[in-house]
Amino acid sequence: MIKLENVTKIFPGSDIPAVDNLSLDIKEGEVCVLVGPSGCGKTTTMKMINRIYDPTEGRIILGDKDIMDTNIIQLRLNIGYVIQEIGLFPHLSIEDNVATVPRELKWPKEKVKQRVDELLTLVGLEPEIYGKRRPSHLSGGQRQRVGVARAMAADPPVMLMDEPFGAVDPITRNRLQNEFLRLQEQLKKTIVFVTHDIDEAIKMGDKIAAMQEGRLIQYSDPDELLSTPKNEFVANLVGRNRSIKRLHLMHTRDVLNNDVAYVKLKTPLEEIEQKVKDSKLRAVMVLGDDNKLMGIISKEDIKREKGEVAADYYQEILNTCTDDATLNDALSVMLSYGEGFIAVTDGQERFKGIITVGDIFGVVKDDANDN
Ligand SMILES: Nc1ncnc2c1ncn2[C@@H]1O[C@H](COP(=O)(O)OP(=O)(O)OP(=O)(O)O)[C@@H](O)[C@H]1O
Numbered sequence: 001m002i003k004l005e006n007v008t009k010i011f012p013g014s015d016i017p018a019v020d021n022l023s024l025d026i027k028e029g030e031v032c033v034l035v036g037p038s039g040c041g042k043t044t045t046m047k048m049i050n051r052i053y054d055p056t057e058g059r060i061i062l063g064d065k066d067i068m069d070t071n072i073i074q075l076r077l078n079i080g081y082v083i084q085e086i087g088l089f090p091h092l093s094i095e096d097n098v099a100t101v102p103r104e105l106k107w108p109k110e111k112v113k114q115r116v117d118e119l120l121t122l123v124g125l126e127p128e129i130y131g132k133r134r135p136s137h138l139s140g141g142q143r144q145r146v147g148v149a150r151a152m153a154a155d156p157p158v159m160l161m162d163e164p165f166g167a168v169d170p171i172t173r174n175r176l177q178n179e180f181l182r183l184q185e186q187l188k189k190t191i192v193f194v195t196h197d198i199d200e201a202i203k204m205g206d207k208i209a210a211m212q213e214g215r216l217i218q219y220s221d222p223d224e225l226l227s228t229p230k231n232e233f234v235a236n237l238v239g240r241n242r243s244i245k246r247l248h249l250m251h252t253r254d255v256l257n258n259d260v261a262y263v264k265l266k267t268p269l270e271e272i273e274q275k276v277k278d279s280k281l282r283a284v285m286v287l288g289d290d291n292k293l294m295g296i297i298s299k300e301d302i303k304r305e306k307g308e309v310a311a312d313y314y315q316e317i318l319n320t321c322t323d324d325a326t327l328n329d330a331l332s333v334m335l336s337y338g339e340g341f342i343a344v345t346d347g348q349e350r351f352k353g354i355i356t357v358g359d360i361f362g363v364v365k366d367d368a369n370d371n
């Protein structure tokens with residue numbers, strides 16, 4: 001969707017390139033994160049894509065067209081841009097900020113209003129409450145959300161986002177990141193996303209471009225960046241605890257252990273007792289129709305309760321997660337319930353298997369030696 005071919009930018013009066021022979025291929029619907037230290041050329045790269053700067057050498061293809069052959073206004077209308085430091089118009093209301101591009105496109109008034117309301121709601125800002133305010137009457141995190149809404153206003157297929165969540169506290173940032181990922185799941189835009197926070201890069205990116213002094217050092221998916229950094233610069237960039245960071249990327253379905261004892265609701269006590277005794281967990285899962293996870297029976301439950309079949313004994317199980325959760329999520333749930341394992345289900349609550357703390361340590365240990 002976006003292709004940079006040997007792009008170099010040398011600013012007038014400088015003899016070192018701000019961007020040096022950069023080639024990048026960004027596929028449609030992908031989030032490409034540019035990451036690297038301050039001054040390495042991230043913003044400059046972005047600004048060449050919407051022609052705020054023209055490359056000194058090389059070319060940039062958008063769709064199948066060289067951007068130099070595209071009408072510059074047309075080009076920018078197709079590219080949403082969230083600039084570093086937010087950059088809302090201070091004298092305009094929030095509504096008017098978001099409406100900028102649709103009005104330039106001469107959308108009818110009613111359609112603009114509808115779109116603005118829709119977008120403010122989408123980014124979690126009640127239009128009734130925030131629409132008429134000025135940017136200075138919003139918090140930093142709220143302003144950043146308006147910036148994102150404004151960039152999305154005309155539904156551009158391509159978005160450039162320059163440190164869109166840079167100015168907010170870690171908790172709000174985490175929430176904005178999650179909202180963004182949820183939106184992107186539906187909208188599937190092609191996004192160039194700049195950050196100098198490697199954890200953000202790993203979380204948000206389908207691909208990560210690690211840059212140093214204008215040059216592309218490594219271009220790979222997050223897991224590869226963590227497991228096989230190309231050189232010392234990238235290894236330092238991803239930092240210590242690489243293996244722990246991988247827990248954010250790997251999913252429970254990747255390490256699932258499905259060799260787990262289970263019984264059905266009507267399984268008689270004798271058989272339950274035998275299975276509990278043989279089980280490493282000292283417990284069995286109880287499954288209903290269609291393998292739906294109903295609960296768990298442990299040794300203690302058998303002693304405490306009275307009955308004949310599993311339905312009389314089982315207890316609710318809280319330490320569960322779905323098979324698309326990350327290992328980090330799974331570990332958090334285990335820690336918060338003080339359990340050594342977690343039961344994994346699919347989207348329809350069907351039992352898929354379990355993961356133990358030991359399984360997670362196994363993943364971390366595998367590449368701990370590389371740190
Ligand atoms: N308009 C300009 N004129 C001259 N030099 C510039 C201009 N814009 C950027 N530069 C230089 O180009 C280099 C790359 O800057 P750029 O803004 O792309 O860095 P960045 O990676 O976005 O950094 P940061 O993380 O601090 O935002 C820097 O050395 C910077 O000083």
Ligand SMILES: [Mg+2]
Pocket residue numbers: 042043044084162
């Ligand atoms: Mg920058």
